[in-house]
Amino acid sequence: MTPRRTVLLGLDGATFAVLDPLMRDGVMPFLADFVSTGVRGDLQSVIPALTPPAWTSLTTGRSPGHHGIFDFFCKESAESHHIRIATARDVHAETIWTLADRHGLRTTALNFPLMFPAPRIRGCVVPGWMPWRQMRLGCHPPELYDRLKQLPGFNARELAMDITPEAKPVQGMRPEEYEEWVVVHIRREQQWGRILQTLMREEPSDLTAIVFDGVDRIQHLCWRYVAPPDEPLSPAGERIRQRCLEYFRELDRMLADVVALAGPEATIVFASDHGFGPQTGTFFANAWLEKQGHLAWADPDVPRASEPEALGIEQLARHSYLLDWEKTRAYAPTPSSNGVHIVRRGPEHPGGVGDDEYEGFRRRLADELRGATDPASGRRIVSRVWTRDEVFDGPFKSLAADLTLELADGGLVSILASDAPFMSRAETSGTHRRNGIFIARGPGLERGLRLAGLSILDVAPLLLHSLGLEIPAEMEGTLPAGAFDPASPHAPTARPARPAAVAHPQAVATPVTEEALFTREDELTLAQRLRDLGYID
Amino acid sequence: MKASRDQIMSDVLGLLRKLSDDWEYTGEITPQTRFFADMGLGSLDVVILGTAVQEHYKQVFPFVELFAQVGQRALPDIPVGEWVDFIHQHLADDGAGAAAARGAR
Numbered sequence: 001m002t003p004r005r006t007v008l009l010g011l012d013g014a015t016f017a018v019l020d021p022l023m024r025d026g027v028m029p030f031l032a033d034f035v036s037t038g039v040r041g042d043l044q045s046v047i048p049a050l051t052p053p054a055w056t057s058l059t060t061g062r063s064p065g066h067h068g069i070f071d072f073f074c075k076e077s078a079e080s081h082h083i084r085i086a087t088a089r090d091v092h093a094e095t096i097w098t099l100a101d102r103h104g105l106r107t108t109a110l111n112f113p114l115m116f117p118a119p120r121i122r123g124c125v126v127p128g129w130m131p132w133r134q135m136r137l138g139c140h141p142p143e144l145y146d147r148l149k150q151l152p153g154f155n156a157r158e159l160a161m162d163i164t165p166e167a168k169p170v171q172g173m174r175p176e177e178y179e180e181w182v183v184v185h186i187r188r189e190q191q192w193g194r195i196l197q198t199l200m201r202e203e204p205s206d207l208t209a210i211v212f213d214g215v216d217r218i219q220h221l222c223w224r225y226v227a228p229p230d231e232p233l234s235p236a237g238e239r240i241r242q243r244c245l246e247y248f249r250e251l252d253r254m255l256a257d258v259v260a261l262a263g264p265e266a267t268i269v270f271a272s273d274h275g276f277g278p279q280t281g282t283f284f285a286n287a288w289l290e291k292q293g294h295l296a297w298a299d300p301d302v303p304r305a306s307e308p309e310a311l312g313i314e315q316l317a318r319h320s321y322l323l324d325w326e327k328t329r330a331y332a333p334t335p336s337s338n339g340v341h342i343v344r345r346g347p348e349h350p351g352g353v354g355d356d357e358y359e360g361f362r363r364r365l366a367d368e369l370r371g372a373t374d375p376a377s378g379r380r381i382v383s384r385v386w387t388r389d390e391v392f393d394g395p396f397k398s399l400a401a402d403l404t405l406e407l408a409d410g411g412l413v414s415i416l417a418s419d420a421p422f423m424s425r426a427e428t429s430g431t432h433r434r435n436g437i438f439i440a441r442g443p444g445l446e447r448g449l450r451l452a453g454l455s456i457l458d459v460a461p462l463l464l465h466s467l468g469l470e471i472p473a474e475m476e477g478t479l480p481a482g483a484f485d486p487a488s489p490h491a492p493t494a495r496p497a498r499p500a501a502v503a504h505p506q507a508v509a510t511p512v513t514e515e516a517l518f519t520r521e522d523e524l525t526l527a528q529r530l531r532d533l534g535y536i537d
Numbered sequence: 538m539k540a541s542r543d544q545i546m547s548d549v550l551g552l553l554r555k556l557s558d559d560w561e562y563t564g565e566i567t568p569q570t571r572f573f574a575d576m577g578l579g580s581l582d583v584v585i586l587g588t589a590v591q592e593h594y595k596q597v598f599p600f601v602e603l604f605a606q607v608g609q610r611a612l613p614d615i616p617v618g619e620w621v622d623f624i625h626q627h628l629a630d631d632g633a634g635a636a637a638a639r640g641a642r
Contacts, residue, residue: 076601084601085581087588116585117592133560133578134585145559156559 003105003468004443004490005266008209008459009255010058010112012051013216014272014437016042021228027248030256031439034268038441039483041451043459045274047391047404048337049434052086052113054273054456055211059112060093061460061475065394067093069114070401071337078398079346082320083333088114088127092396094472096207096460097121103469105206108199111192112211123205126195128213132160151194158184159191176236178222182243185214186250193254200261206467208262212251218244219276223430227278267442267466271459279411279431281374281424282308283381285332285340286319286414288421292368296327297417305416308423311335312415319415326351330365330402332415339401340365362387366403374422381422383408442466444490445483454480465492540594542625548593549621552586568618580604583615590624598627 023032046057046064048071056062056069064070073083074090091114097107101121108124109115115127118140125140126148135156136145148154189212196210219226225233225241233241259268284305289295302322305312312335319333329352330342342362345352353361366385373380384406392400405413411431438454440462441447457477464471465479484491540548546568553566553576562576572578578586587600603623607613 082601085584089588089591117588131579131581131585133556133582134589136556136559137585137589 003206004466005204005262006207006442006463006466007258007262007266007268008207008463009258009268009270010055010209010211011215011251011270011272011437012055012211012213013219013274013276013432014270015219015275015277015433015435016040016437018219018226018276019437022245022248027245028252030252030259031270034255034259034270034441035439037447038268038439039446039449039451040437040439041454042275043271043436043438044453044455045434045436046456047386047434048339049274049432049436050337051213051216051273053337054436055113056091056093058271058273058456058459059095059097059209060091061096061457061472061477062093063392063394063457063476065392065397065400066474066476067091067394068396068399070339070399071334072113073334073336075333075341075399079344079348081323081325081331081333081341081343081348086114088117088119090114095119096463097123097125099464099469099472100207100467103467105467105469106203107207108196108203108205108209109207110196110199110210111213112209123207124199124203128161128211130160132156135160148195151191151198153187153191153194155187155191158188178225178240179243181221182218182240182247185217186247189214189247189251189254193258196258197261200258207463214247214251215272216276218247219430221429223276223278224428226430265443267445267463268440269442269459269462269466270437270439271456272436273456275433275435275437276430277410277433278428279425280409280428281381281411281422282311282414283372283405283407283411284414284416284418284421284423285338285405286416287418288372289330289332289340290417291421294328294330294365296324298322298324302417305414305418308425309429310414310416311412325349329353329361332413335412335415337401338405338407338413340369340403340405342402362402369403369405372421374424375420376422376424380408382406440483442490444485444488446485449483451480451483539628540625542621545625545628546618546621549590549617549624552589553617566617568616568621570617571614572617572620573614574612594624594628596627596629598624 019028019031022028023035045054050071052072053064053069056067057064060067068090069086072086074086076082076084097109098119098121100107106122110126111128113129115125116130116138118125118127118138120140124144126135126144127138130138139145139148192210192212200208222240222244225237226244262268286295290297298321319331323331325343325348328343330340332340342358342365343349343352344358345354366387369382369385372382382405386404388397388400388402391404407413410433436456438459455477457475458480459477461471461475461477461479471479479492481492550566557566557576564570564575566576570576572583587598591597607615
């Protein structure tokens, strides 16, 4: 089959709960038209519904236990309590980029996580989640960065993950700062759009893909302004909402330009890595584990969090010496993936849980978590608890958390010590949900169709089909044959079935403030720079 | 035979000088130049540099141990020379690193 030009437009964190009203109200007219002439559906994300595992699943067609990415961070080994930042070297499944390259096709891939070090493929790569000073190191081919610098309006600090604006949602902002922050993200998306369009014009690829991540960032901070408001906003709130709408208007214009540039014969796929919803409180998982007698701090006078927004991003990796490893039997290492790890007995952890008691301990701990309540309201804090075996399969599942939590408000845990295991937030913020978006249009695809039951694992097979490539047998997703007009010559010849042995990830709502991962760098003192990774007190 | 300390120093200084043009850092970069106090890098920058070094030498280095050690100091910082010494000390003596280093020059 001849490869068709194929374009994947990633909208990080996009949800129809926000996009539908924006399309209906004329804020996103291009997207509204596109949806009406294409196929749409909710896209179920993986567990955890978090940027690194989700985009990696979308671009490999494999679930986290098979590709090895569960978080922004990974454990040094299954037995270790040390964690480090995950890189492309930790992705253990073939991506659509390298697969296309093996078949002689060219790819442009922009702003995807876990792409550093960049794959040496035919085409161009600018990885996402790179600090601005190192963007040159991430670009492939190496001379690409010098070309980007020549583009009008190029600003590496804003294009990359510059710390100052990204830290603001965590540190707290005044209403006027919210507006400025949204405007920064408008400029940032414009830069990515310019890069994308330049590369599409000057050296078009068979597969072109980009992630616009401002949707996620804006929804984290401005959910109460972006989501259709339940009651009238204050004048200041209304101004913030208008800025947010300006972001979506600009995004819509840019998407229209990109799709026009791709041409009428291209297959265009919009997808998000997860959806979004409100978060109203914070569960201090390690504080709760301490009260239950499963965790002990090395210093009983360890500082206690007093704010519900304090998630402990800056404490990452510091748990290695903040916790008493002779007494700790369970802990939450990161606030990003809502995972609780059980400490297994071994030379490093003499007080850990032995093999003979593991199953019983895990079951009791899961039951205790399900019974955890907010003392103020009496409501349950945890809505679901999954064991590792329930939701992960594959050779890397031993690196996953022993228990993964879904909180009642869909929110994320804090890893900090606290006197109160649960705190309500004064203002609702946004956080991840499992239902993302899928919209596609192109040769052979139905028009105006709503499709149910789509998994994020199904996107890679669809992209490969459009590229004229065979779908590898090991891919867990399947080509969504129902999206095609059966009379079209572009429709798949046989309706593929999902492999019986492969269960889709079951459920999750594990949100994260990704923007918080690179906090405060510009304001940090010398010592704080190392403190940021938790290597010093 | 693994790459010599001088070879590694040359590679690292070359990389940092090239990158520093993008940072608009105008100071001279020498073995005494410190990552944080002098060049103004952040911890994530150093993590990315470490990943680039690993990619270059096709080998994993225990940078986490180095960070932990540096973090205990009164003035936690890493001079370029110490970074190079650490790489040299942990570079595998199997020729892979040497080949990578030769290829990069």
